[in-house]
Amino acid sequence: MKKTPLHVVEDTIARIEPLNQEAIQAAEDHLNALTKPPGSLGKLEAIARQAAGITGELAADLTGRAVIVMAGDHGVCEEGVSAFPQEVTPQMVMNFLSGGAAVNVLARQTGTHLFCVDIGVAAELTHDSLLSRKVRPGTGNIAREAAMSREEALQAIAVGIELVHELADRGYRMFATGEMGIGNTTASAAICVALVGMTADEAVGLGTGINEERRRHKVEIVQRALDTNQPSAADPIDVLAKVGGLEIAGLVGVILGSAARRRLVVIDGFISTAAALVAARLAPEAIPYMIGSHLSHEQGHSKLLAAVGLSPMIHMDMRLGEGTGAVLGFHFIDAALHIMREMATFESAGVSKG
């Protein structure tokens, strides 16, 4: 009998193990034997320790890597919350599939395979490389109704989990989260208000580039979404279903699945971090498998990252999404692993210790 989405989610969470402390200690000992003052490579050292704790290896080969771009539409677009129309979502999906989006370029530079999933685009899409896993064609308008049912939220999480299992079985060892969905900074801001306790004004940013007047309107819409739906802060799936998004739910699954399969998962910007927060609230044991990539220019990202317990690797003033920041972050993970593999030790180089 096929497992229900609820079982898939529960089994996945139950499988998440703590990091390998012995491997972390071995990485720490190796880092301290290298020709540098202890700790002087900062976050590169933290990444090396984390990668060791996840993989159980001193310097794992993480060349098999994928960015998973979940695409879904948002009913709340009818409230005028984005600078761009909803049709851009399917149009960008086709752009990902033909290799022309920013994330494609950055993925190619880091040897990353891109998988694009239609988990909820409000248009019929067919393409040989598109993973068609539509749970429903777009969410409900959260200013008036729930984004989706609880069952649909669980189904979308299960889509992400099952994809990670499939890719992990095919040899992928590291994942990046990516998304496309016009209107999804509104849903992400609503998640921040519901789960972090930020005010709508703190959580709402400019998204694709609205002006301050439209941002004020977006704040009101987010507040209305919370007043209408009354999500329960104690129940992350309730929050996801009532004010979230299908692509956000899919990414919750990607993150939980990565943790269950002991894969490092690099979290992109504001929207991906909203998914990371839901995953963290469902399964705090998944947090050690996550790495924050960059600090998005989107207002609220810094508080959101802190709520998950992540510290971004880079500050590039980016505010695009798609997985761009996460894939860029792969360069730094590669840098950390090269240090582990190639640097001389005090002993091998004949350098005196302090």
Ligand SMILES: Cc1cc2ncn([C@H]3O[C@H](COP(=O)(O)O)[C@@H](O)[C@H]3O)c2cc1C
């Ligand atoms: C051409 C284009 C490409 C994008 N790639 C990612 N996003 C980003 O912008 C959207 C969120 O912003 P908002 O909530 O303001 O709509 C998401 O689709 C996100 O991935 C894009 C947006 C546009 C216009």
Ligand SMILES: O=C(O)c1cccnc1
């Ligand atoms: O940080 C992000 O992910 C982001 C910010 C603005 C618009 N789209 C994505």
